[in-house]
Amino acid sequence: MIFKDLVMLFGLLAVSVPIIIHLLNRRQARRIDWGAMRFLMASLTSRKRHIMIEEIILMAVRCLLLALLALAMARPFLPTRSTIPWLIVLPAGLGAIICLSIAVAGWSLARLRWAMLSSAVALLMIAGLSTAYEYYGQNRSWAASSDAKDVAVVIDGSSSMALTHEGKTNFQRAVEEARAAVDACDAGDAISLILAGPVPRGVVPNPITDRAKLQQALNDLKPSGGSMKTLEALNLAAASLQEGQNIGKRVILITDAQNLGWDLANGDRWFFLASGLKTLTTKPEIVCRTLSVPSSFENLAASDIVLSRTAVGTDRPVGIDVKVTNSGTTTVVGAVVTLTINGVGVAQEKLSEVPPNAVGTAHFTHQFDKVGMNVITAQIAHGDAMAQDNVIHRVVQVIDRLRVLVIDGAPSARPLDSAAAFVELAFTPASPEERARLLAVRNDPKAPPPAVSFILESEVKDYTRLERDEDFSEYSLVVLANVPDLSPGPADRLVRFVREGGGLLIAPGDHCQLSQDETNPRTSYTDWKTPAGEMIAPARLVRRRLTSDKPVRPAIKSFNHPALRLITDLARSDLDALMVNAYWQLSVPADDKNVHVAAQLDSGDPLLVERSFGRGYVMMTAFTLDRRDSNLPALKSFVPLMHELAYHLSAPLLAQPNVQPGGELTIDLSPKLASREKPAPLDANELDVKTPSERHEPAACSLSGQDLRIRFTRTAEPGLYRCGLTPALAERFQAMPTEPACVPFTVLGDAGESSLVTLSDEDWQALGKHLAVRRVASTSELKAAIVGYVPGEELSRYMVLAALAVILSEIALTRWISAHRKSHQVQNVVFGDNADDAATMRAKAREMVAVK
CATH class of the missing domain: 2.60.40.10 (Immunoglobulins)
Incomplete structure (x- = not known):
């Protein structure tokens, strides 16, 4: 506790007034001896003790009254973050006054006098030193430079700020706090405004002094959603302060202090931020206004x-x-x-x-x-x-389709005898007539539709007839069915195909070899590498095992790949009936993080291995996908298995319309069938994108072959975006089926934003190791941190109320003492009629003399 008007503490000298009056009254008393005094001594001794106690209480009350009035005029002030509790300072000061009054009232008692005087001095020293320490510490803690400052106000716009509490969202409270901060700044202070989210945005990027513009920016501000990346927001604030011209620097962060997005474990990034702040003209003070979060809520x-x-x-x-x-x-x-x-x-x-x-x-x-x-x-x-x-x-x-190329390593003229026959049938289980109809519809929309449609459109080629400059770009997936090796041209083009997002499925069989001799220029899976030494196949062929006498089975519990989830549900799948008569033992590199064993046989050998390579994936099975090595083609699970693998391996080439915040969106729109034969230049190179907060941002567009490529980089705000197409582009390219002139996409949010776990004391301590952050918990504290005064509550009115209570107590006590002593009442003396006459008295006197 401190005092705003220290001079008025001299008013405590008024406590001496009742003391002086008491001493003067004692001096005026005169001692008069009279004959009957000895009969009253016993009664007076007892009465004196009661009178002293009454005088002590009355003296203490009167001194306390004057002390409270003096303290009220000194304007006692309780800081919001008092280092010494007021329950120590105030009772110590008042206790010293009470002890002094007791010492004076009981001055005749030496032991009591010295005990009370010693206590008064000790308590007075405690109160005085505590007040001085508090005054010095508070003024030092809340002191602010009087120079003009550049202030960066950072508002948390994350999804958690949408929490409604007491009729308002925390984001609305944050905007109100920002307004209070702007109003508290001096006229010469320049202020910038930053909205913190997954990607921080400079609403007012450089410090300005135009208050009207700042207030309008606050009025128009909407939360960005997602999680707040605190480091990125503070780095943007530091860059904003770098553009300011004032000497003083300050960062004000207004947040609910949710622990998501602070990345406190990354000490190097915080050290980099602290180093950047030191390069400013003066090291900025960081003030963090933390908004309250309810302890109980439903969400x-x-x-x-x-x-x-x-x-x-x-x-x-x-x-x-x-x-x-x-x-x-x-x-x-x-x-x-x-x-x-x-x-x-x-x-x-x-x-x-x-x-x-x-x-x-x-x-x-x-x-x-x-x-x-x-x-x-x-x-x-x-x-x-x-x-x-x-x-x-x-x-x-x-x-409407995924084109798959199946390269047959064991072609045969007999039906279902080639290595690619069952794979082709699994992808497109249709008769030759239905296949012809499917091809006709895809080439001519006016052709009669087939009875059944299939998304996978397969094509089979003999591996010996692959061209040197074979083009795989028109396919989404390539399957190598029992292909023994590849010539250099197709091998190199397959590497480029996978690196750009295509899928490759390798199913080795009895035609494959462990390695080629040095004179053979063709490439085997074991030696398939890029010129830089990167392995292409996810595993090496070790040896081929024949197990027809004791077929091996799949270890269903080892199937851990998302593409296998459907067939591992044995309530709807017959995969447990799989019997493998021959397979390749595969050697999987243990230290390659890009390789993953997706399934195993019950012998412990890998059944399916995957490698991520560039944007695409390469998968390798342990056996070929025909009836030579297993009964898989005869199982009901075979068709869904091949479809799920095809969907997974083809996915990287599909449009990715759901991106992470801050990532670049790239969408390729295919032309409608009627437009494929007559390509034309674009009528626009920039499109309009409507963000979730209904702002409008530009997106670049260009032609990529026959496709329309849309690029958009301003993906800071999670939610649904809508990119508008011109009428000509909407007629030419496939977009949204219900809104042909709209291309929708989303920026993903963070599910953790709904969990309102705030920073713990340990987190704040960890943050303090990198940056000196002042935490403020109220608007008054925020203003105090900006202006430089000590925030808190003035206690004068409480002192006045206490003084009134003491006055009433003094009046009641005085009346009680007066009534108890009865000093103001007249005692009536009553003379009785039983008095003796003179003759009788003389007779009694003679008897008394005769006895002697």
């Missing part, structure tokens, strides 16, 4: 949408799982999840019960009927603390 969040396949077509249904996370503190029962496709509701599911910190799943199945960019939206019908995370969007590119 469900739509955290993810998961499709059962990476490649989605119109040929069959796809599973859609909506993940619902309970990030609140109470169990939620009966929440309804609604699934919409392109704005049209298609299904609903009611969740039974989702406990706190648990994840529920709403399962849907939907078959898309139109190709193009389709928007999947899931919405939770539940009122909770954060309505923003009740909706989630995903965009899926529904395709």
Whole structure:
């Protein structure tokens, strides 16, 4: 506790007034002896003790009254972050006054006098030293330079700031705090404004003194969503201060202090930030205004949408799982999840019960009927603390075909005897007549449609007839079916194909060799490398094992690849009936992080191995995909297995319309069939993109072959974006089926933003090792940090109320003492009628003399 008007503490001298009056009254008393005094001594001794106690209490009350009035005029002030509690300072000061009054009132008692005087001095020293220490520490802590400053105001725009608390979101509170900070700055202070999110944005990038412009920017400000990347935001603030012209520098961060996005474990990045701040003209002070988060709340969040396949077509249904996370503190029962496709509701599911910190799943199945960019939206019908995370969007590119090239390493004229026969049949299980109809429809939209459509369009080539300059770019997947080796030209082109995102499936069989001699220029899988020494195949062939006498089986529990999830459900799959009569033992490099064993046989040998290479993937099976090595082609699981592998391996070449915040979006739109034969130049090289907050940003567009390539880099805000096409482009390219002139895409959010776990004391201590951050917990503290005064509460009114209470106590005490002593009452003397006459008295006197 400190005092704003120290001079008025001299008013404590008024405490001496009742003391002086008491001493003067004692001097005026005169001692008079009279005859009957000895009979009253016993009574007076007892009475004196009572009178002294009454005088001590009365003296203490009167001194306390004057002390409270003097303290009230000195304007006592309690800082919000007082280092010494007021329960020490104030009682010590008042206790010293009381001890002094007791010592004076009981001055005749030497032991009491010295004890009270010693206590008064000790308590007075405690109060005085505590006040001086508090005054010095508070003024030093909250001192601010009077020079003009450059101030960077950073507002947390993450999804967690959408939490509604006491009728307002924390983002609204943050904007109000920013307004208060702007108002508290001096007229010469220049201010910049930064919105922190997954990618921080300079709303007012350079410090300015135009308050009207700053207030308008705050009025127009909307949260960005996603998680706040604190380091990136503070680095942008430092760059903003670098552009300022004032000597003083300050950063004000307004946040709910959610622990997501601070990256405190990365000490090197924080050290880099601290080093950058030191390069400014003066090292800036960082003030962090932390907003409160309720300890108990109810909140469900739509955290993810998961499709059962990476490649989605119109040929069959796809599973859609909506993940619902309970990030609140109470169990939620009966929440309804609604699934919409392109704005049209298609299904609903009611969740039974989702406990706190648990994840529920709403399962849907939907078959898309139109190709193009389709928007999947899931919405939770539940009122909770954060309505923003009740909706989630995903965009899926529904395709009409995936072209697959199957290279046959063991061609045969007999039906189903070649290495590629079953693979081709699995991809496109149609008769020759149906295949002809499919090809006719794809080349001519007016041709009569076939009875059954297939998304996978396969083509078979003999490996001995591959051209040196074979072009694989028109395919999404290439399958090497029992191909023994490759000539240098196709091998090099396959490497380029995979590096650019194509898929490659290698199924070695009895035609494959361990290695080639040095005179053979052809490439085997074991020696297949790039000129830089990069391995292409995910494993090396070791030796071929024949197990027809005791077939090996798959180890179902070892199947851990997403593409195998469908066939490992033995309730719907017969994969456990697989029997392998011959297979290659594969050697998998243990130290290669790009290689992953996706499945194993019960012998412990790998069954399926995958390597990520460039943008694409290379998969290798342990046996060929025909009836020579196993009974797999005869199983019901064979067709879905081949389809799932094809979808997975083809996925990198498909459009990726769901990107991470800050990532570059690149979408290639294929031309409609009628436009493929008559390519034309573009009528625009820039398109308009509408962000989730309804801002408009430009996107670049260009031709890539016959495709329209759209590039967009301003992906800071999570949510659904819409890129508009010109009428000419909408007529020419396949976009959204329900809105031909719109190309939708999403920027992914962070599901962790719905979990309101704030920074712990240990986190703040770890942050303090890198930066000196002043935490303020109220608007008054924020203003005090800017202006330089000590924030807190003045206690004068409480002192006045206490003084009034003491006055009433003094009046009551005085009346009680007066009534107890009865000093003001008249005592009546009553003379009785039983007095003796003179003769009787003389007779009694003679008797007394005679006795003597």
